[in-house]
Amino acid sequence: MREKHVYTISAILILCSIGSLFVNTQIQHNIQASWSYAYSDVQELADKSDLIIKGKVISSVTLENEFSNNDLIFTSHTVEVIEVVKGYVETKNIEIYQTGGETKNVFSSVVDDPLFKEGDIMVLFLRKSDTVVNRYIVLGGPQGRFMVNDDAVYSMSEYLDQSDSITSRMKTNGISYADFINQIK
Amino acid sequence: MVDSMKKLKKTSLILLFSMSVFIMTCGPLFVQAYELMGPIWASIYTDPLRYYDTSGYGEVSTATSDWNNAVSDITLSTGPSSCIYKIIKADDSDVDWDGETDWAAAFGFFYKCDVYINHFYVKTYNSDVRKSVIGHEMGHAFGLDDRTNVGVIMNGATYGAGSRCGTYSIYTPQADDANGVDYLY
Numbered sequence: 001m002r003e004k005h006v007y008t009i010s011a012i013l014i015l016c017s018i019g020s021l022f023v024n025t026q027i028q029h030n031i032q033a034s035w036s037y038a039y040s041d042v043q044e045l046a047d048k049s050d051l052i053i054k055g056k057v058i059s060s061v062t063l064e065n066e067f068s069n070n071d072l073i074f075t076s077h078t079v080e081v082i083e084v085v086k087g088y089v090e091t092k093n094i095e096i097y098q099t100g101g102e103t104k105n106v107f108s109s110v111v112d113d114p115l116f117k118e119g120d121i122m123v124l125f126l127r128k129s130d131t132v133v134n135r136y137i138v139l140g141g142p143q144g145r146f147m148v149n150d151d152a153v154y155s156m157s158e159y160l161d162q163s164d165s166i167t168s169r170m171k172t173n174g175i176s177y178a179d180f181i182n183q184i185k
Numbered sequence: 186m187v188d189s190m191k192k193l194k195k196t197s198l199i200l201l202f203s204m205s206v207f208i209m210t211c212g213p214l215f216v217q218a219y220e221l222m223g224p225i226w227a228s229i230y231t232d233p234l235r236y237y238d239t240s241g242y243g244e245v246s247t248a249t250s251d252w253n254n255a256v257s258d259i260t261l262s263t264g265p266s267s268c269i270y271k272i273i274k275a276d277d278s279d280v281d282w283d284g285e286t287d288w289a290a291a292f293g294f295f296y297k298c299d300v301y302i303n304h305f306y307v308k309t310y311n312s313d314v315r316k317s318v319i320g321h322e323m324g325h326a327f328g329l330d331d332r333t334n335v336g337v338i339m340n341g342a343t344y345g346a347g348s349r350c351g352t353y354s355i356y357t358p359q360a361d362d363a364n365g366v367d368y369l370y
Contacts, residue, residue, distance in 0.1 A: 029288065030288055031287050033280075034282055034284040034318065034331070036281055036303075037281070037344050037348075038346045040346035041346075070275055070301065072277075110285075129279050132279070135279065140281050141281050164331075166341055169347075
């Protein structure tokens with residue numbers, strides 16, 4: 001009788017464990033974004049930017065239900081401005097809006113433009129939002145985003161090791177931050 | 186003499202056989218230019234592959250015909266609201282994509298696929314360009330990945346350097362796109 005109880009409890013525990021795997025698992029959504037415009041090089045990005053900064057991601061908030069007719073999710077990143085390369089900012093921190101986000105049930109990210117992470121240091125080529133004050137959008141998704149790692153700058157194709165990418169044209173693979181900035185100033 | 190002739194014949198046959206196997210298995214890898222995302226639709230969804238369209242764009246129908254004329258192994262068709270493949274209108278000026286495909290897969294098969302067409306951009310495009318954006322996203326929904334700098338519908342940029350419409354004037358699936366889909370199904 002006692003043995004039967006042990007079997008029953010064990011079976012319940014195993015079923016609960018399997019169930020919890022499904023309950024707690026975030027569904028991975030992959031986004032293939034098709035960009036409205038392909039920039040020819042870093043100089044064209046610079047010419048068409050409202051603002052170019054070196055910045056650090058401080059925090060991120062997922063924005064759900066932005067639109068009534070769909071369940072797209074976005075992320076609002078707060079980025080601390082370390083240096084302004086082009087343009088002018090009134091505040092130390094700015095908002096950057098990115099497609100994709102993380103909720104309790106879903107992790108959604110653009111394949112060639114993964115979500116910013118807290119602590120990321122980047123050079124960002126930005127345009128102002130037409131709708132929200134102090135909000136900026138990275139030009140061409142991953143095209144206007146360059147990762148800074150130990151003072152070396154990388155385009156997203158190099159950073160993600162993607163050979164056939166829209167960012168391959170940016171040809172930036174580990175040059176110093178000073179040299180990178182000099183080419184666009 | 187006879188022995189050496191037999192040996193040579195045997196060696197030649199082995200070489201011929203191994204070359205045939207190599208060409209049959211690896212040949213397509215060398216001639217293909219299309220890129221694959223990974224997942225495909227399970228066969229229960231592909232007779233025909235149905236989507237539910239709420240976008241309201243007439244070009245969805247013409248892009249569907251273009252794909253159906255280009256491929257031989259699968260047919261695309263409209264379907265009811267219960268379809269797990271949907272075509273939806275978005276309207277967001279704070280992103281730089283004019284189309285995107287949001288998909289989820291398990292064990293190599295799609296179980297969700299939402300195609301978004303960004304009205305903010307496509308409202309300014311002529312009908313051919315709008316059709317190319319929709320056709321491009323349909324390519325993702327089949328399982329094809331983005332390409333860069335080539336004259337195919339899967340070129341991931343609409344305008345700008347090396348782009349699908351701006352540079353190559355591509356509005357319909359090309360032979361390489363169709364080969365990719367026929368390879369998958």
